[in-house]
Amino acid sequence: MTGARLVTVKSGLARQLSRPGGRSLADAERLADAALQTHRTDAFDELGRLVAQLETACTTRSPEDRVRAYALGASIVDLAGFFDTGPFYDAAYSLCDLIDRSRDSPLWSWDAVQVHVQALRLLHLAGLGNAGPDAAGLVAGLRRVVAAILD
Amino acid sequence: MLIDDNQKSLDMLSSIFHGFGVKEQIKCESAIAATDILKRRMVDLVLVDCSMPEMDGYDFVRWLRRETTPPLRYVPIIMLTGHAAQSLVHKSRDCGASFVVAKPLTPAVLLKRILWLGMDERQFVEADDYVGPDRRVRNFGPPLGQPGRRAGDLSTHVGAASEPNLDQADIDMLLKPQRVVL
Numbered sequence: 001m002t003g004a005r006l007v008t009v010k011s012g013l014a015r016q017l018s019r020p021g022g023r024s025l026a027d028a029e030r031l032a033d034a035a036l037q038t039h040r041t042d043a044f045d046e047l048g049r050l051v052a053q054l055e056t057a058c059t060t061r062s063p064e065d066r067v068r069a070y071a072l073g074a075s076i077v078d079l080a081g082f083f084d085t086g087p088f089y090d091a092a093y094s095l096c097d098l099i100d101r102s103r104d105s106p107l108w109s110w111d112a113v114q115v116h117v118q119a120l121r122l123l124h125l126a127g128l129g130n131a132g133p134d135a136a137g138l139v140a141g142l143r144r145v146v147a148a149i150l151d
Numbered sequence: 152m153l154i155d156d157n158q159k160s161l162d163m164l165s166s167i168f169h170g171f172g173v174k175e176q177i178k179c180e181s182a183i184a185a186t187d188i189l190k191r192r193m194v195d196l197v198l199v200d201c202s203m204p205e206m207d208g209y210d211f212v213r214w215l216r217r218e219t220t221p222p223l224r225y226v227p228i229i230m231l232t233g234h235a236a237q238s239l240v241h242k243s244r245d246c247g248a249s250f251v252v253a254k255p256l257t258p259a260v261l262l263k264r265i266l267w268l269g270m271d272e273r274q275f276v277e278a279d280d281y282v283g284p285d286r287r288v289r290n291f292g293p294p295l296g297q298p299g300r301r302a303g304d305l306s307t308h309v310g311a312a313s314e315p316n317l318d319q320a321d322i323d324m325l326l327k328p329q330r331v332v333l
Contacts, residue, residue: 004278006285009225012195015163017269023172025262032170040245045158075157077233078279081254089255096234141261 036082043079044124047088049122050076058114069113070099076120087135088123091116094142101150112145152177154185154211155200156229164198167258171265182211189215189223196265197228201211201243201251201309209239209246216247224274224282231256247283 007023023031052073057065076092102108118122119138153168155161155175156248161178168176177184177194183206185199197215201208201262208230230248243251249271273285293299298306317325 004276004281007221007225007275009222009275010223011227011268011271012193012222013227013265014197014269014271017266025266028171029259029262030170031172032262034166035166035170036163036258039159039166043159043163067312070167074234077254078157078160078200078202081256082160084255085255093234095235100234100236148282 002012040083041134043083044114047076047079050079050115051124054117056122058110058117061110064100066103066108070096070103072097073116082111088140090139091119091142094146095120096138098146098149107149109149115145116142152179152188152194152197154179154182154186154198154208156180156203160200160247167261170258170261182206182208185211186214189219193223194226196268196291197226199228199230199248201230201232201239209242212246212248212283227271229264229268243332245281245288247281249284 025060036086050072054076055071057072073092073096077089077096080092095113098112098116119142122138123135153161153164155164158180161180164178165176165178177185177188180189182199182203185197186206199211201209203211206214208307212228212230215226215228227249228241230246230251231254232243232251233254235243235253249268252261252264271284273288276283277284293301293304298304
C-alpha cells in the first residue's frame with residue numbers, strides 16, 4: 001500500500017455556519033420550498049418537451065437515438081427529481097435503467113423503450129404527482145418489462 | 152458555486168439557495184467555466200451535477216481535488232446525481248466528492264446534507280489513487296480478527312491483565328444505588 005497523508009481541515013462552510021445570525025432552519029426550508037415551487041409550471045412544460053423528443057426518437061429508431069434516448073431520460077430524471085413527481089420520476093428512472101443496461105447488447109428493445117415513453121406521456125398528462133392509484137401499477141408493469149428483458 | 156449544464160436545473164438550485172439565505176452565488180453552466188473561476192477565487196461550497204458534456208461532474212471533482220492547491224482543494228463538494236449509470240458507480244465513489252446526493256431532491260434533504268458537511272470532521276486523505284474526505288464515515292474499528300489499517304487502530308489482542316481484578320464487593324458498590332445528600 002502506498003503512503004496516504006491525512007489532513008485535518010476546518011472548512012469555510014463550517015466557519016460560515018457557526019457564525020451567529022442568519023435564518024432559522026425552519027424558515028430556510030420553508031422559503032426554499034416556496035422558491036422552488038415557482039419553477040413548477042416551467043419544469044412541467046419542459047418535461048413535456050423532453051417526452052416529446054423521446055417520442056420522436058422512438059419513431060426514427062436510429063442507432064444514435066439510443067444514446068439520445070438515454071440522455072433525454074437522464075434529463076427527465078434530473079428535472080423531475082426536484083419535485084415530488086412520484087410515479088413519473090420512477091418511470092423515467094426505469095427507462096434510464098433499461099437503456100443503460102441494454103444499449104450495447106443484443107437485448108436492446110425499442111418496443112420496451114416505447115412502452116416507457118408511452119407511460120411517461122400518460123403520467124405527464126395526468127399531472128405530476130397526481131397520477132392516481134393506477135400509476136403505481138403502471139410503474140410496477142414497467143419494472144416487469146425491464147426484468148423480462150434484462151434478467 | 153452551482154454547476155449544472157441544464158439552465159432550468161441551475162435556476163432551481165439557485166432559487167433553493169436563495170431560500171436558504173445564500174446571497175452570493177456563482178452559477179456555471181459548465182464544469183470548464185467553473186475551473187476558470189476557481190483558478191481565480193475561493194468558494195465555500197460547490198454543488199455540481201454529475202452528468203455534463205465535455206467535463207462531467209466526476210472529472211471536475213477529480214481536477215479540484217488533485218490539481219488545485221489548499222485550501223481550495225479541501226472545499227466541500229456535493230455531487231448531485233439523477234440516474235446512476237452502472238459504469239459510473241466506481242467513478243463516483245473514487246472522485247473525492249464530500250457527499251453524493253441522489254435525486255429526488257428536496258430543499259429539506261439538501262439543507263440537512265449541507266449542515267452535516269458543516270459539522271463534518273472527517274480528515275482528508277491524499278493518496279496516489281484517491282484524494283478526498285475519508286470515506287470511512289464511521290470508525291467502528293477494524294473487522295473482527297483482522298489487523299486495522301489505520302495508524303491509530305488498537306490491537307485486537309487483549310493481553311493479560313496488568314492490575315488485579317475487582318472483587319465482587321467493589322463491583323456491588325459500583326452498581327448499588329446511593330442516596331445523594333446535597
